Amino acid sequence: MKAFEALFTAVDQSTKTTVKTAALAEYFRTAPDEDRLWTIALFSGRRPKRAVTTTQLREWAAERAGLPLWLLEESYPIVGDLAETIALLLPPATREADHSLTSWLEALSDMPNRDLEARKAFILDAWDQLDETGRFLFNKLITGGFRIGVSRKLMTRALAQATGQDEAALALRLMGDWTPQGTSWHALVESPDPEENESRPYPFYLAYQLDDGPESLGPPEDWLAEWKWDGIRGQLILRGGSHHVWSRGEELMTDRFPELARAADFIPPGHVFDGEILAWDGTQPLPFNTLQQRIGRKTVPKKLLKDAPVILLAYDLLEADGQDLRDTPLAQRRARLDALLSDLPPDAPIRPSPRLGFDTWEGLAETRATARERRAEGLMLKRLGAPYLAGRKKGDWWKWKLDPLSVDAVMIYAQQGHGRRANLFTDFTFAAWNGNDLVPFTKAYSGLTDAEFNKITAWVRRNTLQRFGPVRQVKPELVFEIAFEGIQPSPRHKSGLALRFPRMARWRHDKPVQEANTLADLQALLAAYG
Amino acid sequence: MTEPVLTFTERGIYCPAGDFYIDPWRPVSRALITHGHSDHARPGHGAYLATEAAAPVIRHRLGEITLDTIRFGERRQIGRATVSFHPAGHIPGSAQIRVEVGGEVWVASGDYKLAPDGLCETFEPVRCHAFITECTFGLPVFTWRPQHEIAAEINHWWATTAAEGRHCLLGAYSLGKAQRLMALLDPEIGPILTHGAVENTNAVLRAQGYALPETHHVTPDLDVKAHPGALVIAPPSALGSTWARRFGRASTGMASGWMRMRGVRRRRGADRGFVLSDHADWPELHEAIRQTGAERIFATHGYTEIFARWLNTQGYQAEVVPTEFGGEEDAADSAEDAA
Numbered sequence: 080m081k082a083f084e085a086l087f088t089a090v091d092q093s094t095k096t097t098v099k100t101a102a103l104a105e106y107f108r109t110a111p112d113e114d115r116l117w118t119i120a121l122f123s124g125r126r127p128k129r130a131v132t133t134t135q136l137r138e139w140a141a142e143r144a145g146l147p148l149w150l151l152e153e154s155y156p157i158v159g160d161l162a163e164t165i166a167l168l169l170p171p172a173t174r175e176a177d178h179s180l181t182s183w184l185e186a187l188s189d190m191p192n193r194d195l196e197a198r199k200a201f202i203l204d205a206w207d208q209l210d211e212t213g214r215f216l217f218n219k220l221i222t223g224g225f226r227i228g229v230s231r232k233l234m235t236r237a238l239a240q241a242t243g244q245d246e247a248a249l250a251l252r253l254m255g256d257w258t259p260q261g262t263s264w265h266a267l268v269e270s271p272d273p274e275e276n277e278s279r280p281y282p283f284y285l286a287y288q289l290d291d292g293p294e295s296l297g298p299p300e301d302w303l304a305e306w307k308w309d310g311i312r313g314q315l316i317l318r319g320g321s322h323h324v325w326s327r328g329e330e331l332m333t334d335r336f337p338e339l340a341r342a343a344d345f346i347p348p349g350h351v352f353d354g355e356i357l358a359w360d361g362t363q364p365l366p367f368n369t370l371q372q373r374i375g376r377k378t379v380p381k382k383l384l385k386d387a388p389v390i391l392l393a394y395d396l397l398e399a400d401g402q403d404l405r406d407t408p409l410a411q412r413r414a415r416l417d418a419l420l421s422d423l424p425p426d427a428p429i430r431p432s433p434r435l436g437f438d439t440w441e442g443l444a445e446t447r448a449t450a451r452e453r454r455a456e457g458l459m460l461k462r463l464g465a466p467y468l469a470g471r472k473k474g475d476w477w478k479w480k481l482d483p484l485s486v487d488a489v490m491i492y493a494q495q496g497h498g499r500r501a502n503l504f505t506d507f508t509f510a511a512w513n514g515n516d517l518v519p520f521t522k523a524y525s526g527l528t529d530a531e532f533n534k535i536t537a538w539v540r541r542n543t544l545q546r547f548g549p550v551r552q553v554k555p556e557l558v559f560e561i562a563f564e565g566i567q568p569s570p571r572h573k574s575g576l577a578l579r580f581p582r583m584a585r586w587r588h589d590k591p592v593q594e595a596n597t598l599a600d601l602q603a604l605l606a607a608y609g
Numbered sequence: 610m611t612e613p614v615l616t617f618t619e620r621g622i623y624c625p626a627g628d629f630y631i632d633p634w635r636p637v638s639r640a641l642i643t644h645g646h647s648d649h650a651r652p653g654h655g656a657y658l659a660t661e662a663a664a665p666v667i668r669h670r671l672g673e674i675t676l677d678t679i680r681f682g683e684r685r686q687i688g689r690a691t692v693s694f695h696p697a698g699h700i701p702g703s704a705q706i707r708v709e710v711g712g713e714v715w716v717a718s719g720d721y722k723l724a725p726d727g728l729c730e731t732f733e734p735v736r737c738h739a740f741i742t743e744c745t746f747g748l749p750v751f752t753w754r755p756q757h758e759i760a761a762e763i764n765h766w767w768a769t770t771a772a773e774g775r776h777c778l779l780g781a782y783s784l785g786k787a788q789r790l791m792a793l794l795d796p797e798i799g800p801i802l803t804h805g806a807v808e809n810t811n812a813v814l815r816a817q818g819y820a821l822p823e824t825h826h827v828t829p830d831l832d833v834k835a836h837p838g839a840l841v842i843a844p845p846s847a848l849g850s851t852w853a854r855r856f857g858r859a860s861t862g863m864a865s866g867w868m869r870m871r872g873v874r875r876r877r878g879a880d881r882g883f884v885l886s887d888h889a890d891w892p893e894l895h896e897a898i899r900q901t902g903a904e905r906i907f908a909t910h911g912y913t914e915i916f917a918r919w920l921n922t923q924g925y926q927a928e929v930v931p932t933e934f935g936g937e938e939d940a941a942d943s944a945e946d947a948a
Contacts, residue, residue, distance in 0.1 A: 091871070092881060146749055147922065153915045154748050159872045167750035167869065215871075501872035529876075 082110060083118070083180045084212045090228055099229060103237035112264035113181040119267070120259045121225045122234035124329065130190030131198055133161055133222055139199055140165040143206060156494075156549040159501020162218030166211050176208040181259075187220060188260065232470055242268060247282070247469050255279040256331050277318040280325040281351065281397050281405065282469035286459065286476035293440045293460060293479060303409060303463050304435040304443055305394055306455035307478050309367050309565070309579075310357035311374070315391050315429065317343055317350045318401075324356075332356075334377060336389050338428045345423050349401035352416070353467075354393035354432060361425070364454040366609070367579065368567045392432040393420060394459075397467060405467040409475075412467070450481050451608055456564060457481045483562035483580075484604060486596040487587055489517055490557045493539045494550045496524070496532075503532045504539040504551075507583075509561055511574070513598040517555055520574035520601060526562070526583035535586075558595050560584040566605050574598060576605050614690070614708055614715040615741065617907075617931050622717055622741065626710040627690030629658075631717045641692065643719025644703035645670055645784055658685075660694045662730065662817065663702030666784060669813045681730065697721035698732030699887050700785030701819055707735050715739040716901060720910070722886065723893040726756060728792045728819065729785075734900035741907040741930065742898060745888045746866050747916030753866070753890040760793040763883055766862060768798050771838030776859040780845035780879065783807045785887055787842050788814055790864055791822050800836045802827050804843035804852070827855075848879065866890070898925070 089102035107115050120126070137155075141148045151168060158164040183205070190198050205217055219225055235253065239246040249268070255278060257267060289296075296302060312327040313336075322343050324332045333339075336356060358365035358373065369387045373379065396416040397405055404412050413434070420431045435458070437443040447458045457480035465475035488509035496505035506524050510517035527535070538557070545552040565579035616623050621633030629639040636653035643649050643659075645666040650659070657676040659667055664678045679685055681704065684693045689711070694704035699720040706717045716737040725731040753759075763779075770777045781787045783806040791801060791811075801824045803811065808826040815821055825836065833839075833855050847853055848861055861879040866886025868874050874882035889897060898906060898920070908917040909930035920927035 091875075094875075094878060094880075144749065147919075150749060150915070150919060154750050157748060157912070158750055158870055163871055164750060167752075497872070500876070501870060503876075 080180055080183060080209070080213050080216070081177050082106065083114065084210075084216060086118075087216055087227060088212060096233060100233055100237045100240065103229065103234060104240040107238055107241035111179065111181070113259070114179055116259045116262070116264045116267065117181055117184050119234065119238065119253065121220075122229050123231050123253055124224070125258060126220060126225055127184055127188040128191060129221060129223075130187065130193075131202065131221060135195075135199070136161070136165065136202070136218070136221065139202060140168060140206075143203055144168045144170060152548075156497075157502065159495070159497040162222045163215055165218050166215040169206050169214060172206070172208050172210060174208050175210075183217060184220065184259070238268065244268075250282045250469050251279070254282060254325075254329060277321070278316060278323040278331075280314045280316060280323070280329070281353075281403075281467075283312065283314070283327050283353070284468045284476060285327075285471040286478045287471065287473050289460065289477040289479040293443065293477070296460065296462075296477070299437060299440055299443070301463055303413065303461045304437055304446070305432050305459045305461070306435070306450065306453055307457045307459045307480060308355040308357055308364065308392060308432070309454065309456045310355040310364065310370060310392075313354065313356045313391060314397070315339055315342060315352045315354070315393070317346055317348050319348055335373065335379065337379060338384070338389055339391055341427070342391070342429045345427050345429070346419065347400075349398065350396070350419070351398035352391060352393040352429065353395035353397055354391045354429075356389050356391055358387045359390045366454065366567060367565060368569075368577075389428070391429045393429055394432040395467060408464045408466065409461055410463040413463075447479060447481065480564075483564055483584070484566065484608065485560050485562045485584055486511065486600060486604070487558050487590055487594070488521070488561045489555045489592055489595045490553060490559060491517055491519060491555055492550050493535070493553050500532070502536075503529075504536040505532050507559075509559065510555070511596050511598045511601055512593075518574050518598050520572065520576060520598070521561060521563070521578045521581045523559075523561055523581045523583050527586065531586055556592055558587040558590040558592055560587055565608065566601070567609050568605060574601065576601055576609070611711065611713075614710045614713050614739070615717065624687075624690050624708055624710070627687035627692065627708070629687055629690075629692075630654075631706055631708075632719065639687075641706055642667060643694075643697065643706060643717070644700055646700070646720070646782075649719060658692075660702050660704050663704065665813045665817055666702065666810065669809070670784075681733075695735050696730035696733045698723060698725070698729060701729040701788065701814055701817075703729065703785075705733075705735060707737065713738050715741065716903075717741040718743055718897070720745070720888055721897065722889045723897060724753070724756060726789050726792075726887075728789050732897070734897065736902050738903055739905040739907065740898060740901045740903035741909060742894065743888065744894060744908045744911035744913060744916040746886065746890055747894055747908065747912040747919075749891045751866060751869055751886075751890045752892060753884060753886060756793070756885070759864075759883055759885045763790070763793065763862070763864070764795045764798060766860070766881055767794070767840050770860045771799050771840075774837065776833070776838070776856040777840040778848060778853060778856055778859040778861045779840060779842050780848045780861070780863045781807075781842055781865075783844050784810045786864060786885075787811075788819065788821055789887065790842060790885070791824065792820070794822065794840060796822050799838035799840060800825055802831075802836060802839045802841040804841070804847050806844050806847075807842050833857075845877075 086102055086106045090099045093099055137151055141151045155161055155164045206214055209217055235250050236246055239249050314325045316323040322340055324336055324339055326332050358370040372387050396412045399415055417431050435446055450457050460477040460479055462475040488511055490507050491510045492508035493504040494506040496503050508519050508522050510519045539553055542554040543551045561581050562584035563578040563581040567577055569577035612625055620630055620635040620637050622631040629641055630637045631641045632643055632649040633640050634651055638655035640654040641658045644663050650667050652671050657674055661678045661680055664676055679694055681694055681696055684691055691709040693707045697703040697705045697719050705719055708715050714737040716735050720743050721732055723732045767777050781790050787807040803824045803826055811821055862881040863877055863879040864883040864885040866888055868882030868884045904926055906920050906925045906927040907930050913929040917927040917929045
């Protein structure tokens with residue numbers, strides 16, 4: 080573990096990508112095969128299944144530290160990270176051991192097979208032989224996403240540097256549902272045959288936000304326009320008689336959307352589609368909250384299949400007849416896609432996402448203005464001459480979203496953030512007027528600058544009315560413009576509604592609290608756009 | 610029932626028997642000052658009393674004030690109260706203030722730390738009935754490693770950075786932390802440069818006889834290139850300023866107890882965070898309280914509510930000093946000074 084700790088320390092001490100990449104590349108050059116394989120796994124979101132709950136971890140840590148649980152609970156929001164809180168609280172290790180990263184991860188992978196007492200004994204024993212950094216990393220491996228400032232992209236780049244391989248080819252190789260136990264460094268990284276796994280998806284190409292108008296993009300005839308759907312980005316893979324559905328987060332979603340299996344009835348093997356999974360009423364998308372009922376369900380009851388049926392609106396063809404098409408221009412890929420899908424019967428679970436005709440940017444802007452009526456979030460603009468790239472690259476794909484909806488709301492609760500934002504009040508609850516009452520209707524965490532969060536933090540400290548654990552009720556004085564992408568009914572909330580992607584657009588210093596929006600204003604938005 | 614030795618008012622800690630305040634935060638006629646940090650020694654009081662060791666810095670910072678001095682351990686009668694000042698180990702000259710009225714003894718700790726740092730007068734436990742203690746780091750996650758280990762870390766960072774031909778830029782409060790760091794640095798590695806705010810304080814402390822290593826004041830006409838491999842000590846606020854640009858691609862560091870938390874380290878954006886505090890850590894707070902023998906504890910400055918709640922489970926009669934006085938928990942950003 081020491082070598083991995085040193086890697087973490089090097090990465091954590093720098094904010095510069097080049098330094099982080101170099102440290103990681105050095106690790107990939109020198110670490111044993113199994114450790115570097117696990118490192119790839121960790122930084123691509125593959126970690127052992129969690130075998131203990133965070134509640135158990137907290138109890139065991141408090142017990143080991145000889146402290147009451149409440150004291151650990153009070154410390155946690157201040158430190159902002161549970162793995163770190165526990166690492167800092169525990170008494171010093173009584174012995175020193177240096178087991179490899181792999182041996183720790185294998186032991187953690189084996190935990191589900193052991194009873195609770197054995198799990199507890201194992202974890203207490205681990206804490207007793209790791210130093211603070213080691214404990215922090217060990218706890219991170221158990222508690223959640225292993226986010227320590229290394230993105231998948233950075234990891235892939237470092238691996239490319241260390242092995243002298245092409246970054247894009249490596250990215251492709253690292254996709255899919257491999258596990259460190261089921262493969263080897265050689266098979267995953269050095270194997271010359273990247274096509275061996277027929278379920279393997281291609282890295283998704285991600286668009287940038289178009290902040291100014293499209294005029295800067297050049298002549299309209301170079302571009303293709305589509306609706307920007309509010310669904311789940313997915314890749315449908317039809318190869319060798321089976322089908323696979325991948326999310327953008329590289330989650331295999333095949334079983335969640337059984338409707339898509341019928342695509343194989345219409346399309347021969349050797350085809351891969353990129354598109355949007357949407358709940359569909361036969362002619363247009365159903366509201367996002369209909370699709371939401373399908374998210375997170377591993378098996379789908381019959382009633383839900385009937386009430387919230389999904390289809391794939393395909394907008395790109397990445398592979399046809401077993402050929403990788405990604406280097407061919409979009410215009411050709413799109414023509415083949417349309418040819419392949421145009422004559423399918425209406426009940427086929429895959430359709431082409433319509434192309435939007437336009438001659439001028441002004442004309443397209445008019446089309447964009449109608450996006451909400453089409454249950455779209457705006458437009459996608461894609462350069463017709465461009466290949467299908469991997470990851471987020473500027474230039475060829477742009478999302479030109481509608482301006483968000485917005486209301487002015489009053490801050491009534493504040494809570495400290497986590498991680499980098501620990502000790503700053505960054506998580507707020509906002510309310511709207513209902514007569515003389517303020518009714519909470521949304522939370523928001525983002526959109527302000529660090530300087531603004533600093534000011535608000537000082538304000539919250541001076542204007543706390545009551546504390547509920549880490550949450551503070553504050554004087555209803557500050558007004559913020561809350562921007563959001565959509566609004567839908569929600570019986571679970573006191574206000575009866577829920578927002579999509581709420582964030583703070585700005586701090587309305589100019590707005591008296593009495594002039595914030597009302598619940599009736601929100602209900603009017605719900606009636607118009609819900 | 611007799612009146613308490615010390616009470617908590619809107620102006621600060623007040624002694625009715627002696628008609629004086631301790632570290633008041635609004636103007637009063639007579640103020641006893643524990644040390645020179647700006648949240649303790651404020652301008653505008655009628656008369657000041659501080660230790661001989663703390664007085665020069667207080668004068669330097671507050672200018673023309675009526676300031677009387679007292680030696681550590683010397684007893685002085687003020688009204689019906691007997692007061693004396695005892696080393697707090699926080700910064701040079703810093704004191705705890707002992708107040709005795711009719712046989713009852715209360716001690717206001719000011720800011721303190723127990724472990725000797727080699728520069729300031731070492732903390733001296735004072736027996737008392739009631740102890741008003743700071744608890745800036747009154748959470749069990751705050752424990753400090755020995756000073757010599759942190760010194761080795763800083764010197765290693767300096768030597769490595771100097772070998773790369775770059776400067777080190779170390780952020781530290783100009784009174785206390787900056788001088789403590791200087792005393793820990795290995796002068797064999799290279800020259801030590803100082804920001805004006807730090808150098809002015811150095812001059813005051815040197816005149817008092819505190820032993821500080823040689824430093825070079827960074828003036829507009831100082832040629833940075835003439836000091837290769839230098840370590841620069843500056844207030845944290847200067848680190849990201851135009852002032853710091855002259856040092857090019859310097860490696861930046863921060864030394865503070867808050868650096869114990871990764872979130873704070875990362876938010877500060879410094880390359881390195883060194884966990885070095887002039888306040889007591891969690892075990893030291895307990896040790897200090899134990900050594901006073903006090904049964905009544907008042908928690909101020911820091912995680913007061915959590916700390917008082919914990920002390921109550923440990924057999925003490927602990928209270929939180931009302932927030933109108935003590936201010937709320939000083940988080941990393943508001944308690945930059947000397948933490």
